Amino acid sequence: MRLKARTLEGLYALFLLFPLLFTLGVFFLYAFVRAVYFSFTDYDLFSPPRFVGLANYLRLFQDPLFLKALWHTLTYSLVVTSLQTFFALLLALALNQPLRGITAFRTAYYLPSVISTAAASLLLLWLFQRTGLVNQTLSLLLAYLPHLLVLALLFAILQGAQVLWERRRGIPTSFLDPALALLSLPLALLGTYALGALGLVQAREVRVEIPWLPTTATFLGIPYPLWAIILMNTYTTIPTFMVLFLAGLKGIPKTLYEAAALDGASSWVMFSRITVPLLRPVLFLVITLGLIGTLQLFDQVLFVGGSGGAPLEATVTLAYYVYGNVFPSGATPRVGLASAAALFLAGLTLLVVLLQRRFGVGERGWT
């Protein structure tokens, strides 16, 4: 008997799909079903699981650490997603300019994405040490604050004088005219240097010693160590999304801009009426990927908490909470509780993405 061509094709498709379906079935579907089951039980890997109903879920919400983790995860996700989307778009716009040697810049700006999270976390530890670069830079800035103020003042005076002079000659000049600034800035620098050398402006004794990592202090409700992670992750993920935006920008027809320019549209109008609406599908992708990625924050917490000495309470996230409960150091595994937390995180991710899609940026183009 000969099989029909269509049946044969279907069988081939299944055959080729089998390896993927198999791994998905074992490592995702089976694991997921097990996790759902465990989340309703009290299980320590050794004694048989005991059914406890919703007790694990209730216990989660009585655990102050879980509530902290939830708060950290949500705020972290919100802050990082908005920051990285905004800056990625900005960078993509800048790198979309037809300039000579722009590819070199594109490559350079993409580099941070290539760093592994482990290496990035180590860098972060060094940067944010009490005697690290961040504190030293801040100290330097604050120490030379008088100089900076004098510099700004001198610059404003010199530039102002030049602009006034140009305007008196009847030439319309903006205050920040680059040609004039090219003269004012060196003069201002020279003046500041002279004042400094004469001892009229003196550096102050400032030593910034903010403990960025070993602390539970918060800024805007987010602990310092988490802010450090926010900065680091925004920095390393911007380039990836920038590439997506660049691809999106390339897809927008030039003719639209030309037509708009003929009608006398300003660049802001072109950006808000043409670029952003036409980028909606990419924007949706970037925001969704950003949300999913940030809700799963884990490895940086491990590094900053481990070698960085940041207290768990200041960095814990939901993903870390799950891990910490499956393998608590020196204690019996709490698999039931961890499964419940994992499922909660999965549900939360789904919910956040759906809400974003419903009320935020949708995947469809402009309406």
Added chain:
Amino acid sequence: MRNVLATLLVLLGFSALAQTQVRISGWGGTDIAIVTGLLREVVQPRLDKEGIRVIYEPIEGDYTQWLFNALSAGTAPDLFYVDIFWSESLFATGRVEPLDRYFTRQEVAEFLPNLVQAFTFGGKLYGIPKDFNTLALQFNKDLFDEAGVRYPNQQDTWETFEAKLRQVQSKLKDVAGLCVVADFARFGAFAFATGWKPFDERGHTVLDANFRRAFEWYTGLGKRGAARFAQDLGEGWTGGCFGGEKAATAIEGAWIGGFLRDKAPNLRYGTTFLPLDPVTKRRGNFVFTVSWSMNAQSKNKEAAAKVLKALTSPEAQQWVLERGLAIPSRRALANNPYFQRPGKEPELNRIVFQGSTPQGGAVYPFKFRGFGGDWMRPINEALQAVITGQKTVDQALKDAQEALDRLTGRK
């Protein structure tokens, strides 16, 4: 008859069939070279006669996670390392074989009682200690000479020790007396010296006046100019500061020896006991220890017990000690000539060995019932908050007490 059969099989080249295989596992890293050497030179020759073949499977990565998983899945080896820190939560699962059946009282009594006690759970012995560590005070002789300060010694109390550190720090400016860490694994030794106990009879933790006295002394070292916070010097442990000559002293165990051998081979250092509490005139210490334990589901328990005995035999421990690789857990080795050899490492190992004896004072195993790291975390966070000046002692201790009460169910 069985022997004849075995001989026949060996002759026929089926040696693998005639042998009983015993699988053993521990963590990787430097241990691999030690265990491999020990097996090759001491253990296996002895077991060959009995027809036992040891298969060593070291585990790289997170050993604890691997072991818990393997025991749960039934794939664990016959013998494995158990670290004292998580021993109780593992013994409580019933997946570890009690060893009282395989060892006579006399055999057990040859090991240091502290260590045997540490691996006894619910009246049963669940592991034979293979080696151990305690804390000792290491000091950099060159830095003390340069500052013109007398070396720390075993009569030092917290006060005299601190005075020496202050002198070093003020004379040498860029060197800290000690770099303190916000870690109960170091601070705890001082808390024990005051007579404070981690758990009362009802299993609760009370941070009492004694604890507070040690806490205030330890967290105030920085403010009083005797120490700096390790994280501020870019280090995570006191040994890191010591090896980089950022601090004149360190509080570590014998593991610092191997680290210094690589990092600072020419560093002249001495070792002495931790300082005494000026009030109780006692010191405190931790024992960090690791045992060989047996899988309760092992199919060759008798053979595994023989391997266990060979691994912890006097010859095996002698072999390890003479190479300066670990501190033996047998009492008889206290008088081993190795400890009397001149040089910084034998001295370090001797002081660490004696840390577990009555000279060490109030010594507790490094374990906290089944709570593990969850128990230490509130105390570590309190230490950190006070050392970095974010909380007052009162506030920090109050917060820590609340967290511990939640954990241990006191209230």
